[in-house]
Amino acid sequence: MALNPPLGEDVVQACGTLKGTIVNKPVDKTALKLLSKYSSLSQAIARSEHPLEAYEQRWIDARGVTSDEQFAYLKQQGLAFDPVDIEHDEAVHRCVEYAKQCQKSHVTDLFLSSFSSGRLDYRSGLAPFAMMQSMPDHGFTQSSAPRFCAVCSGYDIYSGMDATDLNVDRHSAGSIGLLKTPEVIQFYLAQHVQLARQAPTAEDFRIFNAILDTLRSLEAQTKPTEVHRSLKKIDGFKASVHQCRVLLEALGIAGILETEKHKGYLTHYTNPGLAPSKSHKSDWAYPVDFWTGADGVNKEALAFWFGAYPEIRL
Ligand SMILES: [Zn+2]
Structure with missing residues (x-):
C-alpha cells in the first residue's frame, strides 16, 4: 500500500486538502442546531428497507432524521460531509502533515477562546493535537484482530467514515469522542487548521x-x-x-x-x-x-x- 496515495475528490471534500483554507466566519446558528440533531444511526435506520423494530422506531422518534434538504444545507455551510473510505496509511500521513501545520499557540489560543465564546469547535483541537505529540508515524501493522492496526487500533480501510458524526462532537461536545484513531484525528486536525486565530480575552x-x-x-x-x-x-x-x-x-x-x-x-x-x-x-x-x-x-x-x-x- 502506498504511504501517500493520491486523494480522491470524496476524501478531499470530507477531510480538506492538506493545505487548508483559513476561515473566519461565525457558524450559522440554524445550521448548528440542525447539526446537533444529526446521527448516522438515525440516517441508517431511516434508509433501511425492512419494517422498523420497536427500538429503531423509538430512536427515530427521539432523535428525528435529517432530511436530504437539511443535509444539503449543512454541506453548503461546511458542516456536513458525504461518507468516505479512507485507508489507514493515508490517515496517518494526513495526521502527521496536519500536526506539522498546527502551531501549539494556535491550538491553545483557540482552546482558551472557547470559554467565553461558547465555540466548542475552538476547544476541540487540543486533544487530537496532543495525541500527535506521541503517536508514531507508522504503516498498518496487522494485530491479532482482523483489519485492526496493532499500533493505533485504526482499520486497514475505514469504509464509509461519517465525518458529519465527528463534526457533531466537535461542535456539541468540544473534543474527540470515543474513537481516537488516525482516521478521526486527521479529520479534527484538518478542521482545526482551517480556523482563524482568536486572541483569548x-x-x-x-x-x-x-x-x-x-x-x-x-x-x-x-x-x-x-x-x-x-x-x-x-x-x-x-x-x-x-x-x-x-x-x-x-x-x-x-x-x-x-x-x-x-x-x-x-x-x-x-x-x-x-x-x-x-x-x-x-x-x-x-x-x-x-x-x-x-x-x-x-x-x-x-x-x-x-x-x-x-x-x-x-
Ligand atoms: Zn496504526
Missing part, C-alpha cells in the same frame, strides 16, 4: 484559571464523574455534564490530568483501543479515567501547553 483566562484552581482544590478522593458538581459553580463557565466530561478527558489526553502510572499523550502514546479502564463499567477516556483529586494538575504539562501565557497561573 481576560474572561477566557479568568474562566480557565478558575477551572484549574477548582481542579487543584478538590478532595483527594474526588473522581472525574464528580468534578462537574464543582466546575458548574464557576461564574461564566457554561458546560453540560457531557461537555464537562469531554473537557476533563481532553485535559487528560494533554497530560494535564494524568497519574503517576497512567500518562497522557504528551509524553506517552497508548494505543487507544487497548488502553486500560479503571473498571469494566467505566467508559471514560484514558488516562483521566484513573485520575482523582489526589493527582492534582500536572505542572509540567500545564507549562508545556500554557506556559507562554503570563495570565495563566501555573
Whole structure:
C-alpha cells in the first residue's frame, strides 16, 4: 500500500486538502442546531428497507432524521460531509502533515477562546493535537484482530467514515469522542487548521484559571464523574455534564490530568483501543479515567501547553 496515495475528490471534500483554507466566519446558528440533531444511526435506520423494530422506531422518534434538504444545507455551510473510505496509511500521513501545520499557540489560543465564546469547535483541537505529540508515524501493522492496526487500533480501510458524526462532537461536545484513531484525528486536525486565530480575552483566562484552581482544590478522593458538581459553580463557565466530561478527558489526553502510572499523550502514546479502564463499567477516556483529586494538575504539562501565557497561573 502506498504511504501517500493520491486523494480522491470524496476524501478531499470530507477531510480538506492538506493545505487548508483559513476561515473566519461565525457558524450559522440554524445550521448548528440542525447539526446537533444529526446521527448516522438515525440516517441508517431511516434508509433501511425492512419494517422498523420497536427500538429503531423509538430512536427515530427521539432523535428525528435529517432530511436530504437539511443535509444539503449543512454541506453548503461546511458542516456536513458525504461518507468516505479512507485507508489507514493515508490517515496517518494526513495526521502527521496536519500536526506539522498546527502551531501549539494556535491550538491553545483557540482552546482558551472557547470559554467565553461558547465555540466548542475552538476547544476541540487540543486533544487530537496532543495525541500527535506521541503517536508514531507508522504503516498498518496487522494485530491479532482482523483489519485492526496493532499500533493505533485504526482499520486497514475505514469504509464509509461519517465525518458529519465527528463534526457533531466537535461542535456539541468540544473534543474527540470515543474513537481516537488516525482516521478521526486527521479529520479534527484538518478542521482545526482551517480556523482563524482568536486572541483569548481576560474572561477566557479568568474562566480557565478558575477551572484549574477548582481542579487543584478538590478532595483527594474526588473522581472525574464528580468534578462537574464543582466546575458548574464557576461564574461564566457554561458546560453540560457531557461537555464537562469531554473537557476533563481532553485535559487528560494533554497530560494535564494524568497519574503517576497512567500518562497522557504528551509524553506517552497508548494505543487507544487497548488502553486500560479503571473498571469494566467505566467508559471514560484514558488516562483521566484513573485520575482523582489526589493527582492534582500536572505542572509540567500545564507549562508545556500554557506556559507562554503570563495570565495563566501555573
Ligand atoms: Zn496504526
